[in-house]
Amino acid sequence: MCLLLPVLHWAQAQIYVESQFVHHLQSVNFNTGTQGFGAEYRYSVADNVNLRAGFNILPVQANNVFQLSGLHSTSNVQARFTNVHILADYTPFEGFSFLRLVGGAAYFTQAKGHMAIQPTDTYKYGDITLDKEQVGTLDMDINWQGVAPYLGLGLFHAFPRRTFNVNVDLGTYYLTQPKAQIVGTGILAGNSSQSATFQKNITNYRWYPQLQLNFNFKL
Amino acid sequence: MKKLILINSLIIALLAIAATACKNPVEDVKIVVDMNIMKYSVLVHISDETGAVPQNISLTVGGNACNDIYEISGKKNFTVKDGVITLGLNPSVTPTTGKDVSFNISISATGYKSTVQSISFTSGTMQQVVNIIMEKPVSATAPVTTPVTTPVATPVTTPTTSPATTPTTTTVASSITVSLDFTGYCANRTNLQIRPSLYVFYREKGMGTAYKYLGYIKDGGIKTDKLSMGKTYEFQITYAGENYTISQLINQTSYTETFNMGSSVCSTF
Numbered sequence: 001m002c003l004l005l006p007v008l009h010w011a012q013a014q015i016y017v018e019s020q021f022v023h024h025l026q027s028v029n030f031n032t033g034t035q036g037f038g039a040e041y042r043y044s045v046a047d048n049v050n051l052r053a054g055f056n057i058l059p060v061q062a063n064n065v066f067q068l069s070g071l072h073s074t075s076n077v078q079a080r081f082t083n084v085h086i087l088a089d090y091t092p093f094e095g096f097s098f099l100r101l102v103g104g105a106a107y108f109t110q111a112k113g114h115m116a117i118q119p120t121d122t123y124k125y126g127d128i129t130l131d132k133e134q135v136g137t138l139d140m141d142i143n144w145q146g147v148a149p150y151l152g153l154g155l156f157h158a159f160p161r162r163t164f165n166v167n168v169d170l171g172t173y174y175l176t177q178p179k180a181q182i183v184g185t186g187i188l189a190g191n192s193s194q195s196a197t198f199q200k201n202i203t204n205y206r207w208y209p210q211l212q213l214n215f216n217f218k219l
Numbered sequence: 220m221k222k223l224i225l226i227n228s229l230i231i232a233l234l235a236i237a238a239t240a241c242k243n244p245v246e247d248v249k250i251v252v253d254m255n256i257m258k259y260s261v262l263v264h265i266s267d268e269t270g271a272v273p274q275n276i277s278l279t280v281g282g283n284a285c286n287d288i289y290e291i292s293g294k295k296n297f298t299v300k301d302g303v304i305t306l307g308l309n310p311s312v313t314p315t316t317g318k319d320v321s322f323n324i325s326i327s328a329t330g331y332k333s334t335v336q337s338i339s340f341t342s343g344t345m346q347q348v349v350n351i352i353m354e355k356p357v358s359a360t361a362p363v364t365t366p367v368t369t370p371v372a373t374p375v376t377t378p379t380t381s382p383a384t385t386p387t388t389t390t391v392a393s394s395i396t397v398s399l400d401f402t403g404y405c406a407n408r409t410n411l412q413i414r415p416s417l418y419v420f421y422r423e424k425g426m427g428t429a430y431k432y433l434g435y436i437k438d439g440g441i442k443t444d445k446l447s448m449g450k451t452y453e454f455q456i457t458y459a460g461e462n463y464t465i466s467q468l469i470n471q472t473s474y475t476e477t478f479n480m481g482s483s484v485c486s487t488f
Binding site: 124 | 242243244245246247248249250251252253255256257289290292293294295309310311412414438439483487488
């Protein structure tokens, strides 16, 4: 929200100067969806164009979402996506004012996925029983940090007719090429050699779909 | 109605874009397991004065630390194959400065004097090679046991932490440094790869010569300058009483060799 304050002040000043000529609508929204939760400030620059700036945070953690074939294990998955973004909404058809084309970009200050895999079996090497430390763990990391363009649709009206409305964003970010690596410990230390295969598998993991509900409050 | 159709079409199109390329992120990712579990190991190489390998070698382990000594596959079966066996120290035991881990091996073979060799693992010396020369008895009567306190012949002990140097001298006309990566696989577990940490022998293919010690494969890799370009070599690894041999023509400086690790190790993981 601190990032939005200067924009808000600037917008208010513009309204004060130009209010005699153009009706500049403003709103703030709090949103939730596939990119977590966040907030935006929206400002109309023309009847069919408005701009918005905001941020989103997605902290996710899940256990045992997948298994590596051939390894009995527990897995823990963590993802953290944090972005600041600027988007432009354009209403192309006056008759379809509930539909907006949305484009823009975000800078993902954080865009990380982390998977930790801990073997669960008691492993024996010949007659020797290995303890957990000797068996080790596998850590798989993916990082998409960087700038990502956004394209999507805005459904329902951008600004409340009165004080409050709800609209929907449906679109996708196109993230930077992910960097991936596998790090192992114990007898799994050699798995860093699999980083290239892992990286190749996720090369096309760049679409970050957005389905977002916006709760808008008119200013 | 037209509005709804338009919205539905756009949503489907967007979802189709977003759903592309959802490949399993761990597809074809192998589980790589290190064989370097027993950090301290010793290669015991047994021959007679002529270099021949005695037949029917029997080896037993005794001494203070005998309970913590295993064959390199982690078993207590001390089978000597073609005069070679690798012994390892229980990974839960670590030698410290001034506190070695010592044990004895007793070796007997038909037609040779029995011998006892004392071996110690000292802190920081992870690998060593012990060559044992078996002696024939003076008379053709029953074998005589050499006392444990006098292991006179400890022909070569090569303590190294990197690929071990050979205990014998090898003359090579035009040697180069060759990097060999060994990857073990299990026929019944295609998703598993094993990085061997083992001692390897070599010889030039077709020459009928005895295998010579090449060095220690650490975490699947070894570099050596004992090979010559344009020659084909046989590389032999011995563990769990079995030999595993790979042939390779050397005409470049880097090779990746794969070999079946066999049931003794594959059944372990």
